[in-house]
Amino acid sequence: MDIRSNEPYWLIKNAFESSYPSLQKSITTDVLVIGGGITGALITYQLLKEGREVVLVDRRDVCNGSSAASTAMLQYEIDVPLYKLIEQRGEETAISSYKNCEKAIYDLENIVEEIDSNCHFEIRKSVYFASDKDGEKMLEKEFRTRQKFGFAVEWLNRNQLHDLGLDARVAIQSDSGGNFDPYKFTYDLLALCAKKGATIFDRTEIRKTRQKGDKMIAVTPDKLKIQANHIIHCTGYESVKTIAKKIVNLKSTYALASEAFEELPYPFRNHIFWDTSSPYFYFRGTADNRVIAGGGDEKFKNAIKRDALLNKKWDFLTKHFKRYFHGIDFTPDYIWAGTFGETEDGLPYLGRPNPEINEHYVLGFGGNGITYSVMAMDAILDSLNHRDHIFLTDYGFDR
Numbered sequence: 001m002d003i004r005s006n007e008p009y010w011l012i013k014n015a016f017e018s019s020y021p022s023l024q025k026s027i028t029t030d031v032l033v034i035g036g037g038i039t040g041a042l043i044t045y046q047l048l049k050e051g052r053e054v055v056l057v058d059r060r061d062v063c064n065g066s067s068a069a070s071t072a073m074l075q076y077e078i079d080v081p082l083y084k085l086i087e088q089r090g091e092e093t094a095i096s097s098y099k100n101c102e103k104a105i106y107d108l109e110n111i112v113e114e115i116d117s118n119c120h121f122e123i124r125k126s127v128y129f130a131s132d133k134d135g136e137k138m139l140e141k142e143f144r145t146r147q148k149f150g151f152a153v154e155w156l157n158r159n160q161l162h163d164l165g166l167d168a169r170v171a172i173q174s175d176s177g178g179n180f181d182p183y184k185f186t187y188d189l190l191a192l193c194a195k196k197g198a199t200i201f202d203r204t205e206i207r208k209t210r211q212k213g214d215k216m217i218a219v220t221p222d223k224l225k226i227q228a229n230h231i232i233h234c235t236g237y238e239s240v241k242t243i244a245k246k247i248v249n250l251k252s253t254y255a256l257a258s259e260a261f262e263e264l265p266y267p268f269r270n271h272i273f274w275d276t277s278s279p280y281f282y283f284r285g286t287a288d289n290r291v292i293a294g295g296g297d298e299k300f301k302n303a304i305k306r307d308a309l310l311n312k313k314w315d316f317l318t319k320h321f322k323r324y325f326h327g328i329d330f331t332p333d334y335i336w337a338g339t340f341g342e343t344e345d346g347l348p349y350l351g352r353p354n355p356e357i358n359e360h361y362v363l364g365f366g367g368n369g370i371t372y373s374v375m376a377m378d379a380i381l382d383s384l385n386h387r388d389h390i391f392l393t394d395y396g397f398d399r
Ligand SMILES: Cc1cc2nc3c(=O)[nH]c(=O)nc-3n(C[C@H](O)[C@H](O)[C@H](O)COP(=O)(O)OP(=O)(O)OC[C@H]3O[C@@H](n4cnc5c(N)ncnc54)[C@H](O)[C@@H]3O)c2cc1C
Pocket: 003, 034, 035, 036, 037, 038, 039, 040, 057, 058, 059, 060, 061, 062, 063, 064, 065, 066, 067, 068, 069, 070, 071, 072, 073, 074, 204, 205, 206, 207, 234, 235, 236, 237, 238, 239, 253, 254, 255, 294, 337, 338, 339, 340, 363, 364, 365, 366, 367, 368, 369, 370, 371, 373
C-alpha cells in the first residue's frame, strides 16, 4: 500500500536526518516493534523506560509513512462529537476518551521537553467552527454536553470569530490543543531510543509472523527471522493487511502548505481551526510562518487515483482557506496526500486481536491518531503482561 504521496512538507523541510542499517542476519529479542513512525517511536521509548529489550524495524526509511504526511494538529476533540460518542459507547468510555486525549497533549509536551526535541511543539487554542445552520445546531448541542461534563470550553459568536480573523457563524473554543513537527519529533525520539539501547533496522520488511511455542517469529522477505517474546505492530494503516476484522474505513486525505509569510497571520499565532463539515477542513500555522490547510477527503485509497487529484485539491483547499480567512494572501507552495482512516466510533484499537498469542497492535486511527499513540504508552506494558487496563477494554478488538 502506498500510504502517502511524495511531497509532504515535513520531509522537504527536514530532509533525511539519519538512517539505520537493514537487518542482515536472524536475531532474537524480547520485544519486536514493527513500524518506525511516531507510534513505534513512542512505544519503543516507553518500553525502554520499563527496562525491556527492543528491536524496531521499518520496511521504509523510518518516519516515512503517515507520520511524515501528518498535519500534526493535537486536539482532545475526537472525530466523533462527545454527545454522539456518548450515544455510541456510553458516558464512561466517551468522557474518559475525551479526558485522556486532553491529557495526552500535555503528556506529549512533557516528552518533547524530556527528550529536548526541537520540533516546535506549541500549545494552541482549538477552534471548532460552523459555517452553516446545521453545523451551528450541532455545535450548540456539543457545547452543552462538553460544559455538562466539565470541559473548559468557550462559545464564540460571529463577531468574536470575525475579530479572530475567521468568517464563520459560531465556534467552540477549547484551551487544550497543540501542533508540532511530527517528523522532527519522531526522528529525535528514535535517535534517543537508539542511544538508550533500542536496535533499529530500516528497509526491513516483516512479511509474516507466526507463533512457535511461547515465542513469536517474524520473517522478512529474505527469510531472516526475528524471534521475540512479543511482537507489537505499530504499522498504521497498513495493519489492515494483517488483521482479519474490518476495523477502519480507509480513504485519501489532502494537505496544502502555503509559502512562508513574513510573520504568521494573526489567526494562527495562538489557534488551530477545524470545522463541522463532513469531511472537515482544518488549518494551522507552522513555526516557519506557513499555514497548512487540510481536508478534501475522498472515499478511496487507490494511490494513483489519489495523486491524480493533487492539482484539483490545490485549488480546492486554497479556495476554502480564502473563504474562511479573508484578507490573508495565501499562496500555496506544497501539496501532499495520504491514506487516512476512521473507525466507527472514532476511537483507536489497542491490544491483542487474538488473546492466545503475544502479538499486540497499537492503532491510533483518525484525526486524533497521534494523541491515541501517546495514550497507548500507558497501556502497552499491561498488554504485554496480560493485565487489565481500561484502554485495552475500551479500545479492544472485541468491542
Ligand atoms: C494528511 C494527514 C493528516 C493527518 N493529520 C493528523 C492530525 O492533524 N493529527 C493527528 O493526530 N493525526 C493526524 N493524522 C494521522 C496521523 O498522522 C497518524 O495517526 C500517525 O502518523 C500514525 O503513526 P504511525 O506510526 O502509527 O503510522 P506510520 O507513520 O504510517 O508508521 C507505520 C510504519 O510501519 C511501517 N510498516 C508497515 N508495515 C510494515 C511491515 N510489514 N514491516 C515493516 N514495517 C512496516 C511503515 O513503513 C511505516 O513507517 C494525519 C494523517 C494524514 C495522512
